[in-house]
Amino acid sequence: MLQRILALIVKELTSLWKDPKTRYVLIIPPLIQVLLFANAANYDVTHARLAIWNDDQGRHSTEIIRRFADSNAFRPVAVVASPAAAQREIDTKDAAAVLRFGQTFSADVEAGRPAAVQLLLDTRRSNTALMIDGYASDIVATYAASLRPGGSVPLVVETRNWFNPTLDSRWFVLPGLVAVLPFLMAMLVSALSLAREREFGTFEQMLVTPLGPLEIMIGKAVPAIIVGWIEANMVLAAAILWFGVPFQGSLLLLEGALVVYMLAGVSIGLAISAFARTQQQGILGVFVYAAPATVLSGFASPIENMPPAFEWLSRLDPIRYMIVLSRGVFLQDMRFDIALLQIWPMALIGLVLLTIATVAVRRALVQ
Numbered sequence: 001m002l003q004r005i006l007a008l009i010v011k012e013l014t015s016l017w018k019d020p021k022t023r024y025v026l027i028i029p030p031l032i033q034v035l036l037f038a039n040a041a042n043y044d045v046t047h048a049r050l051a052i053w054n055d056d057q058g059r060h061s062t063e064i065i066r067r068f069a070d071s072n073a074f075r076p077v078a079v080v081a082s083p084a085a086a087q088r089e090i091d092t093k094d095a096a097a098v099l100r101f102g103q104t105f106s107a108d109v110e111a112g113r114p115a116a117v118q119l120l121l122d123t124r125r126s127n128t129a130l131m132i133d134g135y136a137s138d139i140v141a142t143y144a145a146s147l148r149p150g151g152s153v154p155l156v157v158e159t160r161n162w163f164n165p166t167l168d169s170r171w172f173v174l175p176g177l178v179a180v181l182p183f184l185m186a187m188l189v190s191a192l193s194l195a196r197e198r199e200f201g202t203f204e205q206m207l208v209t210p211l212g213p214l215e216i217m218i219g220k221a222v223p224a225i226i227v228g229w230i231e232a233n234m235v236l237a238a239a240i241l242w243f244g245v246p247f248q249g250s251l252l253l254l255e256g257a258l259v260v261y262m263l264a265g266v267s268i269g270l271a272i273s274a275f276a277r278t279q280q281q282g283i284l285g286v287f288v289y290a291a292p293a294t295v296l297s298g299f300a301s302p303i304e305n306m307p308p309a310f311e312w313l314s315r316l317d318p319i320r321y322m323i324v325l326s327r328g329v330f331l332q333d334m335r336f337d338i339a340l341l342q343i344w345p346m347a348l349i350g351l352v353l354l355t356i357a358t359v360a361v362r363r364a365l366v367q
Helices: 002-018 020-039 059-070 083-091 105-111 126-147 169-202 202-206 214-242 251-275 279-296 306-318 318-332 336-366
Strands: 047-052 074-079 095-103 115-122 157-162
Touching: 002 318, 020 306, 047 083, 047 126, 059 074, 059 095, 059 105, 059 126, 074 126, 083 095, 083 115, 095 126, 105 115, 115 251, 126 157, 126 169, 126 251, 169 214, 169 251, 214 251, 214 336, 251 279, 251 318, 251 336, 279 306, 279 318, 318 336
Parallel strands: 047 074, 047 095, 115 157
Antiparallel strands: 095 115
16 A cells, blocks of 8 residues: 555656646746745835935034934935925825924034934834834934933934824734735636636637637626625725724725726736636646735835835735725825826736736637
């Protein structure tokens, strides 16, 4: 019996290795995923985008700004001079924090009076905000110690958390799950659709029906979009009603964006399914795509911390855009013009991949 089992094991391993497609799936994706996780999944905060709001212009505020600029943790990207400008930098995620100095900051330091540096934080990403707050406090404390070695200078950082004042991690995680989980489900349903037809031998029968390639794609896409949209609303309802995550924005805007987003996910699944011969290959294709896409999306670790090549690659990932939009609608009442910056890339990705899948089916029809 053991010999027969051993012979079967050897036979299965040999079959796996002899099949070029299977050999590719076994070797290449794990290497790619190791590369992505090692470089993109970085939980350290480096070169966080910082906007400077300096009403003081004295030597002490100038020196502290220089220390922030010299730190690997921060990268000054903008200078603002009003509350509206500061809010715009954070709303659009152009800056992760705003460092503000009042008009009398340097004078207060010189006179030994209590002086405060205000730090406005985007806490839609609560873990990153906590680390930025710690880095900023350390820089200010180090400067205060340099002014009076062995003594104390009344110099502090006053932190103001925007969008998530309690730094509740569920406010950060659950709006992200509204984007991630339904996308994976919609992609899986669509990835199995054409592969199932091939595996059951009904693909050729479908091709000889009056339906054209585009009609076939629409017929396969719509059910998967509906499944993904329903699951997204289930997660949405649980986040609001069960876990108490505040919903500040427009429900209509979020629902419309979810439809576009599901189209992008379904198009990816159909593109995988158009080239898969079996459902197993379709599932493997989804797995190969899903893990790197989730890492590159910024769901768990900030995109800003990734190397430039991976940050650019994340622009091809629709999950990235929906996570920004979902968290923005949940926590900040994101305006439509800002939301549109996240919607149109998802629509473009969906249309391009749906076109690729349609062309693949048309070629099968010709053959």
